[in-house]
Amino acid sequence: MELTTGITVVAMVHNRHDDRIQRFITFLTRQFVLPYEVIVIDTSLNATNQDFSQRVCQNITHISAPGDTINKAYAYNLALRQVESEYTLFTDIDILFHPDFLAKIAEMFKGNPQYFIQAVTTYLPPATQTDDWIELLSLAKHYGKEVSHRLSPGACQAALTSWFKSVHGYDERFVNLGGMDDDMMVRARKANLDCIWIDEIMTLHQWHEKSKLKGMDGKLFNADPSVIVKQEWGTWV
Numbered sequence: 689m690e691l692t693t694g695i696t697v698v699a700m701v702h703n704r705h706d707d708r709i710q711r712f713i714t715f716l717t718r719q720f721v722l723p724y725e726v727i728v729i730d731t732s733l734n735a736t737n738q739d740f741s742q743r744v745c746q747n748i749t750h751i752s753a754p755g756d757t758i759n760k761a762y763a764y765n766l767a768l769r770q771v772e773s774e775y776t777l778f779t780d781i782d783i784l785f786h787p788d789f790l791a792k793i794a795e796m797f798k799g800n801p802q803y804f805i806q807a808v809t810t811y812l813p814p815a816t817q818t819d820d821w822i823e824l825l826s827l828a829k830h831y832g833k834e835v836s837h838r839l840s841p842g843a844c845q846a847a848l849t850s851w852f853k854s855v856h857g858y859d860e861r862f863v864n865l866g867g868m869d870d871d872m873m874v875r876a877r878k879a880n881l882d883c884i885w886i887d888e889i890m891t892l893h894q895w896h897e898k899s900k901l902k903g904m905d906g907k908l909f910n911a912d913p914s915v916i917v918k919q920e921w922g923t924w925v
Contacts, residue, residue: 691849694724694773695790699781700763702731702755708782708894713748714819715784721791723747724773728781729763731755761858761868765919768849768857777846778858783809786821786890793846796884801848804876807886809843810835814895828892835889842869843891847881855879859917867909879915 697716701709716726726748733754753766764778775797777790789807796803811833818824855875862868877883 691774692724692772695721695775695777695794695846696771696773696849697723697726697777697779697790698729698764698767698771699726699779699783700729700731700758700760701781702758703733708896711784711819711894712781715787718787719785719790720787721794723777723790725749725771727751727767727770729753729767731758731763757863759860759863761860761862765857765860768852771849774849775846776849776852777844779844780842780893782894782896783843784812784824784892784894789890792886792890797846800882802882803847804873804881804883805844805846805886806837806841806873806883807844807891808835808837808840808889809891809893810889811893812895816895824892825889828889837885840885841873842866843893845869845872845876847876851879851881855916856919857917859913860919861908870909871913874911875913875915875917878913 699712713726716723724747728748728750730750730752731754732752733756749770751766751770753763755762768776775793777793793805796805810828811831812824812828813831816824816827818827858868859871862871873883
């Protein structure tokens with residue numbers, strides 16, 4: 689399949705029915721360079737999730753793939769199979785992007801299509817209401833959470849769609865939260881992609897209670913993984 693120029697944004701939602709989803713979508717529709725498509729894999733047990741379905745707009749594909757557990761790697765790979773654009777950006781449904789973010793990434797890829805791009809993020813305080821970026825950034829800075837590469841591998845990961853497909857996507861052994869993005873980062877380095885970080889704060893993480901599943905798959909992380917993974921869930925054959 690010949691891929692179309694542009695960037696597809698992929699995210700997952702699981703049993704979440706709050707305005708964080710709407711804000712995620714809102715900030716993508718405010719991008720100066722719009723995504724080619726936004727694909728949201730909805731693994732909520734309620735597959736019809738009408739509340740979320742009513743939020744989608746023209747360039748957003750909402751795919752129901754209900755499951756009892758969170759498997760973000762599996763969800764990402766379901767979406768990846770359908771991506772039609774040259775580049776794919778995997779991110780979290782809680783991330784908000786600066787209006788110039790996709791434009792910056794597009795310009796970076798023009799300079800080097802072999803980039804593997806990640807971006808540092810920082811955290812918003814609870815009960816944040818404003819949608820003004822400058823105000824949000826100020827609130828995040830005063831909140832005082834750490835900003836570092838160490839905490840940010842899951843904020844976003846962008847590369848050629850063809851490369852993500854060639855390595856069979858994310859490793860689906862990571863069935864909870866955490867580890868899969870670190871794994872992909874190491875695999876990209878081993879594949880000799882030019883791994884680069886956006887250190888300017890252009891992403892913000894919306895506040896939520898910490899999931900009990902966070903970090904449960906850390907023991908699965910291998911510092912020397914295979915670049916191409918063998919999937920066991922049937923999303924890649």
